[in-house]
Amino acid sequence: xxxxxxxxxxxxxxxxxxxxxxxxxxxxxxxxxxxxxxxxxxxxxxxxxxxxxxxxxxxxxxxxxxxxxxxxxxxxxxxxxxxxxxxxxxxxxxxxxxxxxxxxxxxxxxxxxxxxxxxxxxxxxxxxxxxxxxxxxxxxxxxxxxxxxxxxxxxxxxxxxxxxxxxxxxxxxxxxxxxxxxxxxxxxxxxxxxxxxxxxxxxxxxxxxxxxxxxxxxxxxxxxxxxxxxxxxxxxxxxxxxxxxxxxxxxxxxxxxxxxxxxxxxxxxxxxxxxxxxxxxxxxxxxxxxxxxxxxxxxxxxxxxxxxxxxxxxxxxxxxxxxxxxxxxxxxxxxxxxxxxxxxxxxxxxxxxxxxxxxxxxxxxxxxxxxxxxxxxxxxxxxxxxxxxxxxxxxxxxxxxxxxxxxxxxxxxxxxxxxxxxxxxxxxx
Numbered sequence: 001x002x003x004x005x006x007x008x009x010x011x012x013x014x015x016x017x018x019x020x021x022x023x024x025x026x027x028x029x030x031x032x033x034x035x036x037x038x039x040x041x042x043x044x045x046x047x048x049x050x051x052x053x054x055x056x057x058x059x060x061x062x063x064x065x066x067x068x069x070x071x072x073x074x075x076x077x078x079x080x081x082x083x084x085x086x087x088x089x090x091x092x093x094x095x096x097x098x099x100x101x102x103x104x105x106x107x108x109x110x111x112x113x114x115x116x117x118x119x120x121x122x123x124x125x126x127x128x129x130x131x132x133x134x135x136x137x138x139x140x141x142x143x144x145x146x147x148x149x150x151x152x153x154x155x156x157x158x159x160x161x162x163x164x165x166x167x168x169x170x171x172x173x174x175x176x177x178x179x180x181x182x183x184x185x186x187x188x189x190x191x192x193x194x195x196x197x198x199x200x201x202x203x204x205x206x207x208x209x210x211x212x213x214x215x216x217x218x219x220x221x222x223x224x225x226x227x228x229x230x231x232x233x234x235x236x237x238x239x240x241x242x243x244x245x246x247x248x249x250x251x252x253x254x255x256x257x258x259x260x261x262x263x264x265x266x267x268x269x270x271x272x273x274x275x276x277x278x279x280x281x282x283x284x285x286x287x288x289x290x291x292x293x294x295x296x297x298x299x300x301x302x303x304x305x306x307x308x309x310x311x312x313x314x315x316x317x318x319x320x321x322x323x324x325x326x327x328x329x330x331x332x333x334x335x336x337x338x339x340x341x342x343x344x345x346x347x348x349x350x351x352x353x354x355x356x357x358x359x360x361x362x363x364x365x366x367x368x369x370x371x372x373x374x375x376x377x378x379x380x381x382x383x384x385x386x387x388x389x390x391x392x393x394x395x396x397x398x399x400x401x402x403x404x405x406x407x408x409x410x411x412x413x414x415x416x417x418x419x420x421x422x423x424x425x426x427x428x429x
Contacts, residue, residue: 021314022322066317102235139261140356151346213335226296
């Protein structure tokens with residue numbers, strides 16, 4: 001049945017590999033079960049209810065993604081939009097959290113409509129091939145940056161980037177984990193990323209980094225305090241539309257970057273750098289955001305950490321299903337998921353980022369009008385810690401560079417139109 005559903009042999013994989021990949025993806029994403037409640041708690045929402053909703057949404061839509069698209073992508077509440085929701089909108093006094101959820105709901109409905117009418121796929125097809133290659137590389141650098149930050153190897157001091165304190169236990173554990181994952185990768189040991197995360201987590205116990213819970217199994221609290229509490233009518237104000245636009249553009253290009261970047265690593269893209277039937281994962285992503293808002297969550301999106309499972313050999317939707325099952329189990333064993341420290345997953349992210357950066361060889365660096373936009377995509381993603389910023393700048397610079405070179409034939413009308421909302425995005429933010 002599994003072979004018939006997921007076509008494992010066709011994609012040169014097997015059940016054992018997919019299960020390992022799914023667990024690996026879960027372990028690199030498990031931090032959301034801690035961070036999402038923390039952010040939403042700052043917005044005045046019930047922390048226990050948020051934890052359960054986060055686990056349920058991640059489980060249901062990761063499984064839905066796997067079954068509907070047969071792609072190894074997992075979903076969960078998006079980092080970035082949750083901080084914007086909690087601190088800019090709610091804590092900043094712009095709206096209450098019920099109205100904020102209404103704004104997320106409206107943004108998700110727009111996503112669904114654009115997907116149904118095929119406009120999201122049209123936008124993807126408008127993006128130049130070299131920009132698509134650059135997106136995969138940019139995602140690689142973004143993942144490396146995420147690993148450095150999560151592991152404490154990089155700090156921001158006075159607005160400048162500095163090396164983390166290697167004498168601190170957290171940074172030391174990250175370095176130990178990095179040594180372990182590099183050793184396992186160099187030896188071509190199957191499941192190396194997962195093994196490295198587990199070993200690093202265990203080593204973190206005597207170092208005081210990994211917290212061992214008093215109880216392994218707990219009954220989940222009620223989601224009643226936040227479910228079905230969104231206020232859609234209050235969100236329908238003209239002054240709120242620029243804020244919803246921020247949700248929209250951020251999620252659109254973050255999802256796009258994840259789909260193209262991770263698919264490139266999994267060899268799922270066609271000769272034009274496109275993901276066949278990309279509207280399917282787009283639709284799942286959009287429905288997840290709408291349902292998430294109803295249940296009491298911020299934007300739910302496809303996770304860049306799906307690359308961890310792909311690196312372990314995950315090539316089908318069975319990987320996503322396994323990840324979803326792991327999230328479903330955490331409704332009762334949340335303390336175990338909370339054991340995994342960021343220092344244990346950081347080395348895995350650094351390694352995965354390195355392996356994704358290799359796609360830079362496909363970019364046409366001999367043509368400046370192609371090379372500069374690709375360069376802009378990569379650097380703005382890396383140095384602003386935003387996939388959305390990188391892709392937006394890349395597309396805008398592609399149009400400007402081609403116009404300045406007088407190569408108008410390389411552009412089509414769609415690029416000009418697409419650049420209008422992208423330029424507006426930076427002024428709205």
